[in-house]
Amino acid sequence: MSNRGLTTALAAVGAAQLLKLPWHYSKTGKWDVRKIVGSGGMPSSHSSGVAALAAYTASKHGIRTPEFAIASMLGIIVMYDAMNIRRHAGEIAIQVNDLDADVEKLAGHHPGIYHKRRKEQLKETLGHQPGEVAAGAVLGVLIGLAGAAFGRR
Secondary structure, three states: OOOHHHHHHHHHHHHHHHHHHHHHHHHHOOOOHHHHOOOOOOOOHHHHHHHHHHHHHHHHHOOOOHHHHHHHHHHHHHHHHHHHHHHHHHHHHHHHHHHHHHHHHHOOOOOOOOOOOOOOOOOOOOOOOHHHHHHHHHHHHHHHHHHHHHHOO
């Protein structure tokens, strides 16, 4: 027994993750296959997944149903989190990662024995810019509607 709504949402997540690779290449000129499994970047796969689920649910059950209300609220929370909380955490990570250089700069490049450089950098690409969330949502809606249309046959 399959769940077409879940399958459609997962397909939207996968499509968004795969699109991150050529998008990153178009911006940097470098292929980075880690983008396929990483968080952050264009388009937002989280937004794509929840938008696909909401669009699929609206198409199958209508917009005045509890199913659509649940899918929509999930989508709103996920997209808000991606644009705000996770993005701000990434911005804080950038500042923390720069602290070593700032301390050395303040100390005249001789910080002394009490300062050791961090061995690992914090992950800086955690969240999304609003455009990345919007692009993921548009992709998700298209995939959600397609999943619902092909599921009727």
